[in-house]
Amino acid sequence: MTTTIRCDIVSAEAEIFHGEATLIVATGEMGELGIAPRHAPLITRLKPGKVVITQANGEKLDFAISGGLLEVQPQVVTILADTAVRADEIDEAAVKKAKEEAERVLAGRGEAMEIAEAQQKLAEVTAQLQALERLRKNLKH
Structure with missing residues (x-):
């Protein structure tokens, strides 16, 4: 057991x-x-x-x-x-769009608060994309 x-x-x-x-x-x-x-x-x-x-x-x-x-x-x-x-519930298109938006804010070096929010959002969506990629790899095996 x-x-x-x-x-x-x-x-x-x-x-x-x-x-x-x-x-x-x-x-x-x-x-x-x-x-x-x-x-x-x-x-x-x-x-x-x-x-x-x-x-x-x-x-x-x-x-x-x-x-x-x-x-x-x-x-x-x-x-x-x-x-x-x-x-398996992640909306890949929405996550990629959020990632692009966060990267755009970081590249433009906006307000300090905006940058902190963008960094947090980027970490979140990156984690979601990694989880989605791992799910895909597991489905292939």
Whole structure:
């Protein structure tokens, strides 16, 4: 029998995922984290990036988050994301358009607030594009 840990991914808008996992991989402030059952308790900030959940049946689910917090407790891993989306629900055309807009603002070196917002948006859409690319690679295999 495979040991699992419950994983919840929630954002301000909705609960994104609730289920059992054998491994959770997320991008923390200091690099990638791998959380398996019986992991030591932990709280850390998450950078914009991907979250990959390996389920008990071996299936991997990919999510793109815009940042947030990860909390590991003995029975549950909770990811509180600013925004989160499943890779298979990403609108590639909208994401590419948002990326181009963010890059345009950064290239023009607008207001300081605009630049900070554009940098955040660029990190978010880059994470979404990476999650989409990983999903495509998994579908090819």
